[in-house]
Amino acid sequence: MTTENNIDAYRRKFVGGGLAAAAGIAIAPGVILNSVAQAKPADKPVDDSVRWGILIDANKCDGCNDCVTACNEEHGLDNYTNSNESQRTQYIRVVNLRDKATGHEQALPVMCQHCETPPCVDVCPTGASMRRADGIVQVNMHICIGCRYCMMACPYKARSFVHEAITDQRPSSPRGKGCVESCNMCVHRVDNDEQPACVVACNKHHAEDEPAMFFGDLRDENSEISKQLKKFGGKQIRADLGLNTGVRYRGL
Amino acid sequence: MKVVFREIDGNSKGFMALLGVLGLLIAIALGATYYMEHNGHWVTGMNNQIVWGMPHVFAIFLIVAASGALNVASISSVFNRKIYKPLARLSGLLAIALLAGGLMVLVLDLGRPDRLIVAMTYYNFKSIFAWNIILYNGFFAIVAVYLWTMMERKVNKYSKPAGIAAFTWRLILTTGTGSIFAFLVARQAFDAAILAPTFVIMSFSYGLAVFILVLFAAYKWTGRPLGDVVVNRLKNLQGVFIAAVFYFFAVYHLTNLYATEHHGIESFILSADNIYSTLFWVGQILIGTLIPFALLFLPATSKSRFWIGTAAVLVIIGGMAQMYVTLIGGQAYPLVLFPGYDVSSSFHDGVVNEYVPSLAETLLGVGGFGVALIATTIGVRVLRFLPESLADSVVDPDHHKAA
Numbered sequence: 001m002t003t004e005n006n007i008d009a010y011r012r013k014f015v016g017g018g019l020a021a022a023a024g025i026a027i028a029p030g031v032i033l034n035s036v037a038q039a040k041p042a043d044k045p046v047d048d049s050v051r052w053g054i055l056i057d058a059n060k061c062d063g064c065n066d067c068v069t070a071c072n073e074e075h076g077l078d079n080y081t082n083s084n085e086s087q088r089t090q091y092i093r094v095v096n097l098r099d100k101a102t103g104h105e106q107a108l109p110v111m112c113q114h115c116e117t118p119p120c121v122d123v124c125p126t127g128a129s130m131r132r133a134d135g136i137v138q139v140n141m142h143i144c145i146g147c148r149y150c151m152m153a154c155p156y157k158a159r160s161f162v163h164e165a166i167t168d169q170r171p172s173s174p175r176g177k178g179c180v181e182s183c184n185m186c187v188h189r190v191d192n193d194e195q196p197a198c199v200v201a202c203n204k205h206h207a208e209d210e211p212a213m214f215f216g217d218l219r220d221e222n223s224e225i226s227k228q229l230k231k232f233g234g235k236q237i238r239a240d241l242g243l244n245t246g247v248r249y250r251g252l
Numbered sequence: 253m254k255v256v257f258r259e260i261d262g263n264s265k266g267f268m269a270l271l272g273v274l275g276l277l278i279a280i281a282l283g284a285t286y287y288m289e290h291n292g293h294w295v296t297g298m299n300n301q302i303v304w305g306m307p308h309v310f311a312i313f314l315i316v317a318a319s320g321a322l323n324v325a326s327i328s329s330v331f332n333r334k335i336y337k338p339l340a341r342l343s344g345l346l347a348i349a350l351l352a353g354g355l356m357v358l359v360l361d362l363g364r365p366d367r368l369i370v371a372m373t374y375y376n377f378k379s380i381f382a383w384n385i386i387l388y389n390g391f392f393a394i395v396a397v398y399l400w401t402m403m404e405r406k407v408n409k410y411s412k413p414a415g416i417a418a419f420t421w422r423l424i425l426t427t428g429t430g431s432i433f434a435f436l437v438a439r440q441a442f443d444a445a446i447l448a449p450t451f452v453i454m455s456f457s458y459g460l461a462v463f464i465l466v467l468f469a470a471y472k473w474t475g476r477p478l479g480d481v482v483v484n485r486l487k488n489l490q491g492v493f494i495a496a497v498f499y500f501f502a503v504y505h506l507t508n509l510y511a512t513e514h515h516g517i518e519s520f521i522l523s524a525d526n527i528y529s530t531l532f533w534v535g536q537i538l539i540g541t542l543i544p545f546a547l548l549f550l551p552a553t554s555k556s557r558f559w560i561g562t563a564a565v566l567v568i569i570g571g572m573a574q575m576y577v578t579l580i581g582g583q584a585y586p587l588v589l590f591p592g593y594d595v596s597s598s599f600h601d602g603v604v605n606e607y608v609p610s611l612a613e614t615l616l617g618v619g620g621f622g623v624a625l626i627a628t629t630i631g632v633r634v635l636r637f638l639p640e641s642l643a644d645s646v647v648d649p650d651h652h653k654a655a
Binding site: 084097121145151159160162176179 | 289291292293294295298299300301303304362363364365367368370371374375376378379380381382385432435436437438439583587589590592593594595596597598599600601605606
């Protein structure tokens with residue numbers, strides 16, 4: 001019942017949003033289009049005027065796992081009945097590092113790095129693995145044939161395969177048995193002018209402190225993430241692969 | 253003497269029993285598929301770390317062997333070796349049959365095999381998988397035309413160009429299969445251009461081994477004569493191919509061993525205490541390379557059909573072991589995200605990934621052999637693929653007279 005209500009609410013919101021946007025277009029296009037700060041209007045196709053990215057300050061990461069919990073909750077990743085531990089989906093995980101030479105230890109979250117030239121998109125035979133013009137990499141669940149070549153190709157271990165039928169799904173995060181899935185930077189939230197769930201959870205954890213995760217438009221030099229990157233820099237995992245990732249790390 | 257092709261007699265109990273056994277293997281494979289697809293892949297040994305399991309080992313072996321099985325025909329049409337000409341039709345048939353078997357396994361292991369139509373109608377041309385779909389379909393078509401030019405007298409004159417086209421296509425096809433792995437930039441075991449030609453040379457060896465066994469079985473079970481001239485040629489060729497595969501793997505491993513970056517994966521495959529090292533040394537090198545090579549060239553065994561057949565069986569076993577090491581071993585070794593660091597996480601970072609093949613996956617793979625062999629069996633029953641005699645006086649009359 002709860003799920004149905006959610007779906008109804010989602011539909012009402014969707015239809016309502018569409019009508020509002022249509023009315024806006026008809027009445028005063030200039031006003032509407034210019035007034036939206038970051039996220040696109042619902043009726044406008046995604047374009048490359050923005051590139052979404054996340055900057056993670058690894059120095060601040062204490063391995064609390066809140067980002068993982070928030071992600072699992074947001075996308076409904078915890079409802080397994082049969083899959084064993086190594087078969088379960090994880091979009092984001094906390095990786096603990098120990099420098100072999102110095103013994104220095106640190107932790108940081110790793111998820112889909114939203115590459116500019118994603119190997120998963122290159123290898124996908126059907127085009128199900130796709131990169132939106134705004135930089136978000138995701139799987140089109142309608143045409144994924146479950147060949148898992150993207151999982152072989154991903155340098156970041158970011159993808160999971162759905163090993164069983166999933167019930168009680170989140171309306172905003174459809175998942176299907178036999179398809180591959182991964183972090184989509186909470187595209188449903190981003191399109192709604194909200195931040196990804198992991199970023200929100202992390203910054204809530206660091207509420208007393210400066211934020212440890214920044215989400216924003218890498219193309220906009222006035223965005224907070226761009227300013228932070230310019231000032232303090234940000235490294236890519238496996239930068240040697242030249243993939244120009246949308247997720248960057250400080251203190252790596 | 254003229255070479256006369258004739259269908260085999262399909263009324264014997266042995267023929268029906270063979271069809272029955274192969275049909276049963278296919279039925280079991282389909283049952284296994286239903287079980288896996290109905291439940292989802294959680295019933296397999298597969299997981300998010302080892303994403304290609306036992307079905308892929310069988311499927312890629314069969315696909316590689318398919319293009320190799322065509323070699324005998326290529327040697328006759330492209331390189332004008334007359335002695336291979338009577339064998340060319342069987343070579344083409346076996347190539348199509350093995351490919352069909354391999355593709356069946358590959359498709360039935362997809363997460364959504366019901367969506368195959370998507371893969372057939374939409375192509376991402378940057379994907380090597382998409383190229384392979386075109387290469388596989390093209391292989392069926394080109395080899396079918398090639399067979400037609402060999403079997404229909406009116407178009408016989410086109411068999412050479414058709415043979416050249418098929419030979420070229422098969423080289424590209426196996427290069428494509430090898431490139432599935434060669435192009436995986438991030439995996440320690442892959443990302444090596446040598447994998448593409450290695451797959452080509454593997455196909456020569458594995459395909460010929462299957463061809464030799466099918467030829468032996470067909471002629472023994474139908475009581476048709478098979479002379480030593482043909483057998484010796486195939487035997488020597490098999491020996492050369494075994495050595496060539498060994499050479500390519502030696503180069504692959506030596507290159508990796510030279511680069512410090514790859515020492516981890518090399519010690520994992522070559523010297524660690526795990527199934528992959530055992531399969532490499534005992535399966536690929538001892539059973540699949542050294543023993544068959546010795547059997548094919550030692551005076552005591554090289555003239556015996558039994559030992560030549562045994563060598564072919566060992567090449568296939570070694571080939572399966574090699575596929576397991578290459579595919580599963582390559583995935584079992586952890587991805588390196590952070591060079592120079594020890595890593596751990598809740599998502600199997602930095603640990604050797606576990607894989608235990610389930611019975612269902614293995615049965616699906618065996619079904620691929622079932623499809624390949626039943627297609628061959630029915631093929632030689634209904635069409636004229638096999639010469640009535642491959643006696644020395646038929647295949648090599650000049651040599652026979654001189655002797």
